[in-house]
Amino acid sequence: MSNHQNGRPSVTIIGGGASGVLLAAHLLRDPETDIRVTLVERRGEFGQGVAYSANQRDHKVNVPARGMSAFADDPEHFWRWLQTRGYPAARGSWVFVPRRLYGAYLEDVLRQAGQSKLGRLIVLSEEAVAVHEGKNGVETVLANGTSLISRTVVLAVGHETQPARGKGIAVRVGSERDTPLDPNAEVIILGSGLSMVDAWLSLADAEHQGTITVVSRNGLLPKGHRELSPISMDAADVPFGSSLPYFLRWFRDLADDIERDGGDWRSLVDGLRPFNQRIWQSWSTHTRRQFLRHLRPWWNIHRHRLPPELHERMDRAVARGQVQLVAGEFLDLERHGSGVRAFVRPRGTQERRIMDVARVYDCGGVSVDVSASSNPVVRELVANGLARPDVLHIGLDVDEHCAVVDADGKPSRHLLAVGPLTRGRFFEIEAVPDIRVQCAGIAKQILAQQ
CATH class of the missing domain: 3.50.50.60 (FAD/NAD(P)-binding domain)
Structure with a gap:
């Protein structure tokens, strides 16, 4: 079987949520790029995923519209899209839109990405169940018994919801068991x-x-969010590689200084954002474990507002x-x-x-232990030694270029991962502003190899 269709280079993306759609859009952004991208999503809804499938009006994104463009180098892209659809502009782009509306935006980004040349984008409402890597390409096996052959496969499976706790007695919001309640019930x-x-x-x-x-x-x-500018920080100001107690003291002292000068801690949290991945990677495994165990809840309420x-x-x-x-x-x-x-x-x-x-x-919250994944592709890759959990079991082990690392510690040449599945290496890789940068880098890397 060929790794190309009519001689064209090809990529299969498993997962049609935000990560998968953003990667496809970056791969197809140049209308002259002759590449075939196949996007596989078992639910048949593209751009939705766990985050952007909420239907209620008040379920909103927690990043203002000015930060939600699909493309980091075109920060007004989403805001312009909203304006073409008559979204009120009175408050400017510091607004928080319903998540269902952002899901519609991602669907439109995907549609536009595939328009320039016939056959550049193929979307399949199917479930991927296995991935087999060969010398020159990768086979993606679908639940319907067919296979896709491509030079590169990217895992973009996103967040994975845990089964409800309490012996199945607890209920997930919006599930079939979430039936109407007596309005006075506790x-x-x-x-x-x-x-x-x-x-x-x-x-x-x-x-x-x-x-x-x-x-x-x-x-x-x-x-809660406030409309503030992040403080300007230089890498030389950040204590990379320090112990967690030292880092926490540094952070608190700086926040106190900012607030004494009439500022707000939010400016510090947002100013630190460009360095978050580097901070995580500079820490030892022991320090990362300490953070996850003791400080992650505190960090989440300040970071994810x-x-x-x-x-x-x-x-x-x-x-x-x-x-x-x-x-x-x-x-x-x-x-x-x-x-x-x-x-x-x-x-x-x-x-x-x-x-x-x-x-x-x-x-x-979402499940982060990939060793207990309910995704058949992730389970099969780990079972066959083509992938392994990272040392903290919060994602798959990947190298700095997002190549999936096998059981022997060798990065794959043809199998990549994007988004939350790479959190073990990058940690801060769950929101659109971070994922879009990762997708741009992966797309550039894939296109350079074609």
Whole structure:
């Protein structure tokens, strides 16, 4: 079998969410580039993925429109797209749009990317189940029994949702089991991050009046955005490779200095963003483990912030007592009559608190342990030694060029990964502003080899 179709170089992208669409768009951006890109997505919806498939109006992106262009070198691309569709421009591009609208933008970016030449882009609503690498190319096996042959395969499978906890008693928001509730019923939400906010918004949109208890290890809620400029930082100002305690003291001292001068900590967090991947890579494995264990929740609430209006609504719900925060450890769930009995240990105690509610929502975030992946391609690659988890098991092991590393430590010549699957090496690779830069680099690398 040939690695080309009619002599044309070819790439297969497995996954049609944001990462896959952004990579396809960068590969096809030059209308004169003669390359065939096949995008495979089992759900048949392209540009949606876990993040941008939310249908509720108030489920919004948590990055302002000015930062959500598909192309880092054309930062106004998304904003211009919004304007052509009559989006209100009164507040300028520092607005937070519904996630479903951003999903529509990605679909349009993909459509335009494939228009210049017939057959440059092929989209398949199929499930990829295996990848076999040969000397000159890669075979992607589909669930329907057919195969695709291409010179390069890129894994862009995105986030993977964990099964709901509590012996299957907890419910995922928006799932078939998320049936209408009595508006006065008491509920529990496990987790206090952005997924929790989605669950709370769904309940609020349904005019839910009952108490919503949010249980998480630290009882922390995401902070809100403000329209501020990031501080200007130089690499020489950042203590790369330091111990975590030293880095934390440096960060806090700098934040205190900024606030004493009338500034805001958000300017520091955003000013540090261009160096986040380098900071992560400068740390030892031990330091990275320490960060994930002790500081990641604190970092997430400051780094992954809410649109201002949503943060204000959440604050009001907490102030009036409808949303109650419990810092503690989730222990177990069991059926109790027509409802659920939850067992929680509040932080700093040995108490086993019992809470009887109508429903428990699991919003513990996305799965990051690829050794327990539900994706058949990832499972098969690891089982056959063509890939291996990174040392922290939060993604696949890849080299600095995103080549997948096999069980013997050898980077592949034809198999790459993009987006959240590469978080073990890059960590900050889950938001569009970071993924689009990665996709531009991978596209340049692939096109140079054709």
